[in-house]
Amino acid sequence: MTFTSPELTYKAYSYKNNSTPVALSTETISLVPDASNPGSFTAPPGQILLKINYFSLNPVDVKLHHLAIGLVSRFINDKNGFGRDFSGEVVAIGAGVKTDLKVGDLVQGIYPKVYGKGSAAEYLLIDPAETDLTTKSENLTLAESSSWPTVLGTALFMSSDLEYKDKKVLVLGGGTSVGRYLVQIAKQRGAKEVAATCSARTGETLSTIGADTIIDYTKSGNILVPVLESVKETGTFDYILDCYGGNELFGEISNILVKGGRYYTIAGDYPGSGFTQLISSAGRAIGRSVLYAIGWLPFNYRFVTFEKYRDNINEAKEYLESGKLNVYVDSVFPFTELDQAIDKLESGKTAGKVVVEVSKA
Numbered sequence: 001m002t003f004t005s006p007e008l009t010y011k012a013y014s015y016k017n018n019s020t021p022v023a024l025s026t027e028t029i030s031l032v033p034d035a036s037n038p039g040s041f042t043a044p045p046g047q048i049l050l051k052i053n054y055f056s057l058n059p060v061d062v063k064l065h066h067l068a069i070g071l072v073s074r075f076i077n078d079k080n081g082f083g084r085d086f087s088g089e090v091v092a093i094g095a096g097v098k099t100d101l102k103v104g105d106l107v108q109g110i111y112p113k114v115y116g117k118g119s120a121a122e123y124l125l126i127d128p129a130e131t132d133l134t135t136k137s138e139n140l141t142l143a144e145s146s147s148w149p150t151v152l153g154t155a156l157f158m159s160s161d162l163e164y165k166d167k168k169v170l171v172l173g174g175g176t177s178v179g180r181y182l183v184q185i186a187k188q189r190g191a192k193e194v195a196a197t198c199s200a201r202t203g204e205t206l207s208t209i210g211a212d213t214i215i216d217y218t219k220s221g222n223i224l225v226p227v228l229e230s231v232k233e234t235g236t237f238d239y240i241l242d243c244y245g246g247n248e249l250f251g252e253i254s255n256i257l258v259k260g261g262r263y264y265t266i267a268g269d270y271p272g273s274g275f276t277q278l279i280s281s282a283g284r285a286i287g288r289s290v291l292y293a294i295g296w297l298p299f300n301y302r303f304v305t306f307e308k309y310r311d312n313i314n315e316a317k318e319y320l321e322s323g324k325l326n327v328y329v330d331s332v333f334p335f336t337e338l339d340q341a342i343d344k345l346e347s348g349k350t351a352g353k354v355v356v357e358v359s360k361a
Contacts, residue, residue, distance in 0.1 A: 001051070001091040001103070003041040006031050008049075012121030013082040013338055017068045022082050022338065027117075029125050032094070043094035048126050048133075050107065052088040053361050054146035054332075055119040057345045057354045060084070064114065081118020082338075084110050087136060087145035088124070089361065099128055101135070106361065108145035108317075109133035110153070112308040120338065122358055132313040137320050142361055144327045147177075147353035152316050152325070154306040155181035158264050162239060165190035170227065170237045173244025174211060175202035177328065177353050178266060182241050183210045184325055195230055195237075197223055197244070202351060209326055224248045231256055242267055247284070254298060262300045328352025335359075 008029040015022045029049070031041035043049040061083055068080060087108045090101050101107065110132040111119045118124075126133070132153075136145045155178050169186045173179045174196025186194045187210030195213035196206050203214040213234075215226045227249060231237070236258045240249070245267030249256055257263060268285045285303035292301045309316065319325055330352040333341040338356060345354045 002037070003031055003034075003092070004039065006033075006041050008123060010122040011335075012123075013118065014079045015065055015068065015082065016078055016080070017070050018066050019070075022065060022120075022342075024336070024338075025079075027121065029123060031092075035095075043092040043125065045095040046097060046127060047094040048090060048097060048099065048101065048128055049092035049094075050086070050088045050124045050126060051091045052086050052119060052121055052124055052358045053142045054087045054358060055083045055356050056085040056147045056150075057341055057356070058084060058150045059345070060150070062342060062346065068115065080115045081120065083118045083120035084112060085146050085149045086111065086119035086124065087142045088358075091123075097128060101128075101133070106136040106142065106145075107133055108136050108140075108149060109313065110149040110308060120356065122335075132309045134313050134317050137317055139321055139323065140327060143332055143355050143357065144329055147329050147355055148316070148320065148327055149309075149313070150306065151177040151353065152181050152320070153309055153313075154178045154266060154304070155185055156316060156319075157306045158182065158241060158266070158304050159185050159189075162262065164239075166192045167238035168193045168235060169195070170230075170240045171196045171211075172223070172240065172242040172246065173267070174198045174206050174214075175351070176243045177350075179241075179243040180206070180209065180328055180352070181325065182243065186210065186239075186241075187212075188324060193234055195227075205351070222248050224252060227256055228252060237261065239264070241265075245269060257299050259298050260300070262302070264302045264304050266304050266306075268303060329355055331355070332357050 010027055011024055012027045013022050014025055032044050034040040034042040090103055090105045164186045169191045171179050171182050174183055175198035183194055183196055183206055193212045194210055196211040197215045197217050198206055199218050200216050217223050238258055238261050240263045242265035247269040288301040291297045330350040332355045335358045341354050341356050
């Protein structure tokens with residue numbers, strides 16, 4: 001793509017802090033003269049300019065907005081971008097960038113900088129040393145390519161120190177995007193039984209991708225009873241992987257989880273993204289982690305936070321291209337309907353990722 005002006009003007013979503021809405025605004029990127037093409041302009045040195053085609057929503061995007069107290073806008077950034085995952089096209093590469101990418105390549109990745117520019121934009125200027133980026137998976141559409149980076153990365157990170165072979169695994173929130181990947185990974189790596197909590201509408205899907213036991217949380221006001229029933233039938237669990245949030249199991253945890261077992265959570269005690277819920281969840285999670293560290297818990301408890309792939313995003317890409325993992329997109333919204341997309345994300349009634357189309361390829 002050729003740029004004939006030193007300034008690129010585009011639309012992007014941003015917010016000041018948690019008391020202001022996420023809104024569409026006009027942004028600019030300062031370009032530099034292109035030495036190889038007189039009269040044209042390109043990305044600044046060390047930077048890659050992307051034209052965004054799609055971005056997907058993650059609960060962390062909403063949580064970051066809700067956690068952006070006034071100090072964030074005062075000391076970090078007074079115009080915070082929204083979104084992490086994206087797919088798009090390389091349209092300019094600045095001088096001095098060490099990369100195998102070329103202008104015109106279709107790419108997928110994560111922009112992990114907290115309170116940075118965000119991927120909910122028509123264009124994104126990135127430092128490749130700070131951004132997880134790889135060429136688009138050949139077997140995925142651009143919409144699908146924007147859907148997996150954070151959630152698959154989270155599932156792989158949660159699984160990185162787990163030996164699944166011959167283990168009994170409980171995935172809480174199996175119908176979530178991370179939960180779907182965990183079900184597939186656990187079964188493919190040899191788990192003897194994978195149980196997943198979900199609604200009736202997603203149970204059949206989870207069964208087809210590896211769940212041996214479906215626990216329909218809608219049939220009971222508390223998942224404790226059906227989980228204890230599973231224990232009576234096939235024994236205690238080796239791993240509990242929580243993708244939803246809750247504390248219903250802790251009162252009976254010694255009867256549910258083997259001694260020395262793992263309880264990993266990405267959500268803490270409380271589902272949702274409200275400020276009070278997030279602070280309470282973090283506090284309880286930190287408390288349990290400390291108790292485990294000093295030997296006062298009979299199981300390994302971890303509050304898992306995934307930031308970036310740390311140079312191995314291509315491993316995840318190869319996993320996807322092997323055809324072993326199913327990718328799920330629930331819905332695709334137009335760029336101007338981010339509010340509706342966020343509402344869908346927070347409805348708890350998605351069957352995969354919520355994706356926003358910025359522009360077609």
